[in-house]
Amino acid sequence: MSRNALTNSDIAELLALEASASGRPMVSKALRKASRAALLWPVEVVDLLEEDRSLTELNGVGPFISKTLQGWMDKPPKISAREETRKGFLTLTEARSILLTNPKWKARYKGDLQMHTVSSDGSGTLHDMALAGLALGYEYIGVTDHSKGLKIANGIDEARLECQGEQIDELNERFRKEGQKFRILKSIELNLNTSGQGDMDPTSLEKLDVVVGSFHSALRKTEDQTIRYIEALDNPNVHILGHPRGRVYNYRVGLTANWKRIFDHAAKTGTAVEIDSYPDRQDLNVDLLKLARASGCLIAIDTDAHHPPQLEFVELGLAAALKAKLKPENILNFQTADKLLQMIKPS
Numbered sequence: 001m002s003r004n005a006l007t008n009s010d011i012a013e014l015l016a017l018e019a020s021a022s023g024r025p026m027v028s029k030a031l032r033k034a035s036r037a038a039l040l041w042p043v044e045v046v047d048l049l050e051e052d053r054s055l056t057e058l059n060g061v062g063p064f065i066s067k068t069l070q071g072w073m074d075k076p077p078k079i080s081a082r083e084e085t086r087k088g089f090l091t092l093t094e095a096r097s098i099l100l101t102n103p104k105w106k107a108r109y110k111g112d113l114q115m116h117t118v119s120s121d122g123s124g125t126l127h128d129m130a131l132a133g134l135a136l137g138y139e140y141i142g143v144t145d146h147s148k149g150l151k152i153a154n155g156i157d158e159a160r161l162e163c164q165g166e167q168i169d170e171l172n173e174r175f176r177k178e179g180q181k182f183r184i185l186k187s188i189e190l191n192l193n194t195s196g197q198g199d200m201d202p203t204s205l206e207k208l209d210v211v212v213g214s215f216h217s218a219l220r221k222t223e224d225q226t227i228r229y230i231e232a233l234d235n236p237n238v239h240i241l242g243h244p245r246g247r248v249y250n251y252r253v254g255l256t257a258n259w260k261r262i263f264d265h266a267a268k269t270g271t272a273v274e275i276d277s278y279p280d281r282q283d284l285n286v287d288l289l290k291l292a293r294a295s296g297c298l299i300a301i302d303t304d305a306h307h308p309p310q311l312e313f314v315e316l317g318l319a320a321a322l323k324a325k326l327k328p329e330n331i332l333n334f335q336t337a338d339k340l341l342q343m344i345k346p347s
């Protein structure tokens with residue numbers, strides 16, 4: 001790749017800027033979509049061109065956008081700092097080149113602790129998600145359907161959670177009989193209110209292996225939100241704080257808080273903070289992870305997959321963790337299931 005060429009990250013930014021500038025809604029929509037897709041292109045545009053391949057091979061790129069990209073590559077426009085909602089996102093090609101600097105890093109990953117199934121807003125069954133995890137060589141997955149307060153995502157209530165637990169027991173028994181070293185952990189993505197409290201009966205949560213607690217409301221507040229995080233970390237039912245900032249690529253910047261104080265408090269309560277590897281989230285990102293490293297709190301690297309193939313998004317989170325030089329012993333997913341359960345629920 002030549003040194004001055006635009007990267008996919010630059011192109012994602014240019015596409016988003018062009019989308020904002022376009023007065024035609026359909027064109028703008030296509031450009032926004034391509035900007036998001038650029039985060040996941042498997043090859044750098046400059047390398048594709050060097051190989052004389054067509055840019056329309058790339059997801060989200062039709063003849064019109066292909067022409068635009070070609071123009072930018074021939075005469076690279078100047079890009080100033082990234083717009084606020086697009087700062088600090090890795091592209092897949094960047095993530096893969098970071099991971100190449102330490103080939104053993106990815107191999108340490110033993111299982112994903114946030115994903116959704118058909119029981120809430122995912123497309124795969126429990127079994128589908130388990131098979132996707134097995135195919136990646138995992139030892140476990142944590143299934144975290146949304147809890148009942150998140151109606152828009154078909155949140156699961158106590159009775160359905162109980163029923164899911166029975167299905168998990170049956171599947172785990174089947175894996176054991178088949179001699180597979182693999183288990184599904186019982187979990188949930190507990191919807192937290194702005195006081196850090198969940199929406200499920202605590203006795204039903206006690207039967208779970210892991211609880212991921214996440215904020216899904218009041219995410220556009222601009223004033224400091226440190227207190228709600230401290231309250232969530234103090235909630236004894238929450239083991240992992242999911243997608244902490246609540247940011248979404250090119251859409252929402254996420255919450256503002258005193259992150260050092262939050263990570264120090266997480267270290268004290270033994271709560272893990274998450275790297276949600278979903279491409280649009282990448283939450284926490286590298287800069288905040290460096291702060292988290294200094295505090296020594298536990299970290300979970302998850303994908304928040306809503307479809308089985310999305311488990312592969314984990315490369316983005318693994319790369320962010322490696323770039324931030326997180327300590328492997330603090331990463332839950334680098335541990336066996338028994339070890340990680342003991343780390344989040346010390347007896």
Ligand SMILES: [Zn+2]
Binds near residue numbers: 189214216242243
């Ligand atoms: Zn969530």
